[in-house]
Amino acid sequence: MRYPFVVGRSDFIQGDEAIARAAILAGCRFYAGYPITPASEIFEAMALYMPLVDGVSIQMEDEIASVAAIIGASWAGAKAMTATSGPGFSLMQENIGYAIMTETPIVIVNVQRGGPSTGQPTLAAQGDIMQAIWGTHGDHSLIVLSPSTVQEAFDFTIRAFNLAEKYRTPVILLTDAEIAHMRERVYIPNPEEIETVSRKLPANEEEARLPFGDPHGDGVPPMPIFGRGYRTYVTGLTHDEHGHPKTVEPEVHERLIRRIIDKLERNKADIITYETFGLEDAEVAIVATGIVSRSAMSAVKMLRERGVRAGFLKLNTIWPFDFEMVEKLAERVRKIYVPEMNMGQLYHLVREGANGKAEVELISKIGGEVHTPMEIIERVVG
């Protein structure tokens, strides 16, 4: 396999470019998108690379169509991705719900910008955390990953594909304008250094007849690909294990939705990753995700230099959320600070996790600039 970019060494590239390269190394061969700042460079890179690796890159008429196209591609057997930013992400919600309901592995990158509405197209924000988790209607679950560096944007993209394939679910990669446009040194591994996961296929006719069943007891049904003679019917309506619509049987709906949510809940240990610093003896903890993690990390180091026993929890996965882990943290510290570039979205989750065991304080910043470490420190030391 020949790649249209160098592998096995480092390169100095933007976050958006890193995501495109990672997707190709993860096996993505179908990209559909609609241009939007600050996500367009992902599309532009995919447009450049995809034909060279015999993949598809197509500019759809809108974001709704983009998600639709990647879902279709996934059922035809491709690893597929789209990328967008806030307003486009809102348009995608309908078909993200469809992908959840039909258990279609896809990757959606949302490069966050300031909103609501057209807002601040060129500036970073973290205002789509709740939309990423709860944007579509109905009871559901999906996976949301949040990188804080260009290297992480690369690594988490590969992980996003692997998780999507492993659990037959949409995965949202939630980055922001800052990571998208920032250039950093990124190690682009050789393909053989990368672990890639592909969806489970039906082992036999019997399994293929249960495209929404649970033949392996792990909650993740093997996925019969179109065109392989299985004659699978896929619908966004509530369906039984065979895929037949069963819209007025309460028990069928309950069984389906609970399994879809449970397949992620029971695998939280595999899906959720986080990093900590100085939490062992911490009195106060800072919990952050994405780009703000970098200021938070600096703030914790500077606080410790000043003799404040501060610790840091960096969330790489924001959904599923590890409420138990945050509660344990809250039992050990006096106070938790949540700096984020919105009016308090991660804050809600952390506060729920803390469960009253520690005070939780939001350090909110909006307008497009990342918190400086000093802004965090000032709030902690009062």
Added chain:
Amino acid sequence: MYLKSSYEIRDKYLRKDMLPTIFCPGCGIGSVLQFTLRAIDDLGLNQDEIVWVSGIGCSSRVPGFVNFDGLHTTHGRALAFATGIKLTNPDLRIIAFMGDGDAAAIGGNHFIHAIRRNLDVTVILINNFTYGMTGGQVAPTTLKGLKGTTAPYGQFENPFDIAQLAVAAGANYVARWTVFNYLQGINSVKKALQKEGFTLVEFLSPCPIGFGRRNRMKTSPELIRWYQEITVPLAKAKNMKPEELEGKIVIGEFVDRDRPGLVREYQEYIKRAKKMMGWEG
């Protein structure tokens, strides 16, 4: 043409465990489904190489009743989903079963862009002038003055002529019939299935329950007579004055051409990309 018995067609292509269908008495969707299956059968196409896609609405439930791979998607978006399927696996032949509201209202943008790209798909469009599944609201095809639950005093907007829209947007093959044009319908679907690029066969189809009932045509025979009154064959329409054609719907084969389809265009694009990058001569 030799016509097999409908039992033979039913047994060969329908999912028995999904029957009976959800369709109302007098509905034309079953007839159109039969035309399509007869066309597939007559052409001897491989059942495992056809994927049916649909959006939302009565006609969009069809892929559930046929024993093929099928994707029953979101309202209006079937052709966007089809784009991903077809470009990922060009060996698959795609049939999109759509309604008038599905294709021309919520899906209007996907529809014209799929045609502009010349996406390789055969669209079977059921036009019954109404939103049947949600209870008889007016559609973008509802003729002026006709009633629906959201225009109880008669539609005041201009309707779309879907077939003409498809011709203008660049489709390779466009035909329109009523469900009573049995042989023409089957022949058109056969033609459409054999062509590259975007092909559309629109069927004016009776909906006595959702549409007819509100417009003094409570049964299929009444709707048949009405269709006979309002439709004009293309050859005859050519010699008619615009004022004579007012309120009439022209039926026939509107276009039959061979512009390259999206799959072929993309395959050429890949070759061009590799050549421009010096990857191959």
